Amino acid sequence: MPEMTFEWYAPEGQPLNFNPVKAFRNAGFKVQALYCASMVSDGTNYFVVSEPGKRPGFLSVYAFDAPTATSVAGWSISYRLDGYIPSLAEVQNGGDLLATSDCSTETFGRVEQISHPGAVALMKSMTLGSGTRAPR
Numbered sequence: 098m099p100e101m102t103f104e105w106y107a108p109e110g111q112p113l114n115f116n117p118v119k120a121f122r123n124a125g126f127k128v129q130a131l132y133c134a135s136m137v138s139d140g141t142n143y144f145v146v147s148e149p150g151k152r153p154g155f156l157s158v159y160a161f162d163a164p165t166a167t168s169v170a171g172w173s174i175s176y177r178l179d180g181y182i183p184s185l186a187e188v189q190n191g192g193d194l195l196a197t198s199d200c201s202t203e204t205f206g207r208v209e210q211i212s213h214p215g216a217v218a219l220m221k222s223m224t225l226g227s228g229t230r231a232p233r
Contacts, residue, residue: 099178107170117158117174118205121146129211130200131155132185132193138162141193142204145182145216152223155182155216160204182216 107113118128126146134140139161147153155177162170188196200210211219 100175101178102173102175104171104173106172109169111170112162113160113170113172115172116205117156117172118144118208121156128156128208129216130208131182131211131213131216132188132196132198133200133202133204135195135197135199135202140195140204142200143188143196144208145211145219147219152180153216153219154178154180158205180220182213182220184213 105113121128121144126148129145129147130142131145132143134142141157141159144156144158145153146156157175157177159173160171162172183191185196185198198212200208
């Protein structure tokens with residue numbers, strides 16, 4: 098699948114202290130939670146990010162953010178480029194068995210939740226006639 102992935106790590110024993118939801122919001126994007134990890138400090142959270150007049154995107158954020166003296170906090174943020182919104186079953190079948198549609202853990206603070214049908218509809222709303230996409 099076409100996607101961009103960024104990974105980075107904190108120094109041993111140190112947290113990253115980064116909130117990707119806040120960063121996207123500060124850049125003018127609307128962020129909605131789609132699927133979330135059941136654990137706050139270790140897992141993947143999935144979001145739909147959108148900006149007026151531009152095609153929404155599907156963002157996954159894996160975070161291991163509970164370092165001890167000998168472990169390293171790590172992050173992996175991926176952004177799908179094909180406009181496809183996978184179902185919860187597809188995410189789970191892809192290896193993320195702990196993903197759930199319950200985003201009440203608020204790992205990255207309070208985030209509005211969106212359903213899979215809502216995310217698909219949002220993506221389709223940006224499709225123009227003749228199969229072209231809205232400008233990015």
